[in-house]
Amino acid sequence: MGLSWKLLVLQLFMGCLSEGSGPLRPVFTKQPGSIVFPLHLNEPSREVTFSCEAQGHPPPSYRWKMNDSFIYPQPGSRYSISGGNLRISQLNKEEDAGVYQCLASNSFGTILSREASLHIAYLEEFKTKRRSPVSVREGQGVVLLCGPPAHMGELTFSWIFNEYPSFVKQDMRRFVSQKTGNLYIAKVEPSDVGNYTCVVTNTVTQSRVQGPPTSLVLRNDGIMGEYEPKIEVQFPEVLAVAKGLTVKLECFALGNPVPAITWRRPDEVPFPRKVDVGKSSGVLEIPYFQQEDAGQYECTAENSRGKNTVKGRLSFYASPHLVEKPQDVQKAIDESLLWECKASAKPKPSYRWLKNGEPLESFEDRIQVVNGALSISSLTLSDTGMYQCIAENRHGRVFANAELKVIAVAPDFSSSVLKAQTLARQGGDVLIECRPRMSPRGMISWRKGKEALRESHSLAKRWGSEP
Incomplete structure (x- = not known):
């Protein structure tokens, strides 16, 4: 059999192998997702698994990174890799919370997965056992502090008045902040005297703890006269809100008479129907936040003695979303490459490139990255590999994968x-x-x-x- 026939048979064999085995380069079929693990203090099983799977020929091998550092599983360690999956046992909230990424490699190159966060939700007990009584005059406003214990995960707050199941009911006069847990009474009445206990619930672990009781007592040196409102619960001067999220603004004031709370936008833009003001007017809720919801918001507390106003601005942000991705390409030696990579985001994203899972260094003038576009002139065989464009802003990042094959071609006159x-x-x-x-x-x-x-x-x- 002549040399040309041997080459033809080899080409046919490789073609059949490629068709029967799927893509040669590694391609993710499953990438890790973020995990929030509810950690219960008395739970013996503390284990999570991050999934990662890729196709390729030869079959890819896998590695993992945590916070940009490689994980090296050792026999008997808490980390193990099975297939492409990473298993972490005996979770430790101080050591294991972080950002994880999977790398899949074969002889054609390496690709890096999207980022997956591990958050370990927990709620510890209150450390303090006793609190000093709070003494106020009748008609005076008061703030009772909750001071939630160490935790991870979203919390909700409520207050027990004297004994369970008697909870404080929120109205124009009483307000429980879901940001701090504090209880606000705009104007104290004799019926408010008693013991108050803050109840903290972790919505992830569903665990609940109670703080030490705080006694509210009346002073005997007279009744507090009328005074103008003083806003004690304020929303931030600037608050960044992600597209599609629900934002809640809190505003509550102390005062005598009890102040009325009203909301408006200083630019006189009317609130859309989706905006909801709570029964006590202390919370303004904006669901499914969009670009048009951004801007100034104003809360006013007013009674017969005067008024008090606070303002804040909601800014809109969106994590990057790819609108133009690089595609796999095959080039000959000495040709040029131009890959476009564009993403929509607010604020505008920055771009960087990886080659085989490592930062692409442009030490040579022939390699340039401008506004996300990668250009390489005078291609060589060493440029072959897996490339990834990363578009990112401070709210997130996205990856786009593409393969570059640089090939040698024997002289061919068929096109000329x-x-x-x-x-x-x-x-x-x-x-x-x-x-x-x-x-x-x-x-x-x-x-x-x-x-x-x-x-x-x-x-x-x-x-x-x-x-």
Whole structure:
């Protein structure tokens, strides 16, 4: 069997192998997702598994990173890798919370998965056992502090008045902040005297703890006269809100008489129907936040003695979303590459590139990254590999994968065939071009009959009277 037949058989074999085995380069079929693990103090099983799976031929191998550092599982350690999955046992809230990424590699290159966070939700007990009584005059406003214990995960707050199940009911006069847990009484009445206990619930672990009781007592040196409102619960001056989230603004004031709370937008933009003001007017809720909801918001507390106003601005942000991705490409040696990578985001994203899971360093002038676009001139075989564009802002990042194959090509005249006959005017010029496709660039020589000519690449010959 001749050499050409052997090459043909090998090509057919590789083609069949490729078709039967799926893509040669590694391609993720499953990437890790973020996990919130509810940690109960008395729970013996503390284990999570991050999933990762990729196709490729040869089959990919896997590695994992935590906070950009490689994980090296050792026999008997809490970390183990099975297939592409990472298993972490005996979770430790101080050591294991962080950002994880999977790397899949084969002989064609390496790709890095999206980021997956591990949050370990927990709620500890209150450390303090006793609190001093709070003494106020009748008609005076008061704030009872909750001071929630160490925790991770969203909390909700309520207050027990004297004994369970008697809870404080919120109204125009009483308010429980779901930001701090504090209880606010705008104007104390004799019926408010008693013991108050803050109840903290972790919505992830569903665990609940109670703080030490706080006694509220009345002073005997007279009744508090009327005074203008003082806003004690304020929303931030600037609050960034993600697209599609629900935002709740809190506003509550102390005062005598009990202040009325009203909301408005200083630019006189009316609230859409989706905006909800709580029964006590202390909470403004905006569901499914959009760009048009951004801007200034104003809360006013008013009674017969005066009014108090606070303002804040909601800013809209969106994590990056890819709108243009690089595609797999095959190039010959010495050709050029241009990959576009664009994402929509607010604020505008920045871009960087990886090659085989590592930052692409542009030490050479031939490699440039401008506004997300990657250009490489004068390609070499060493440029072959897996590339990833990363678009990111402070709210998130996205990855786009593409493979670059740089190949060598034997000289081929099929796309630029020389004419069998060229007519020329006697005494004039004629240009016969030779442009074979080949990679890398090779030497081109000419013959006239059996005589070798010195010119290369093209032959410009003036035809005279010579035969």
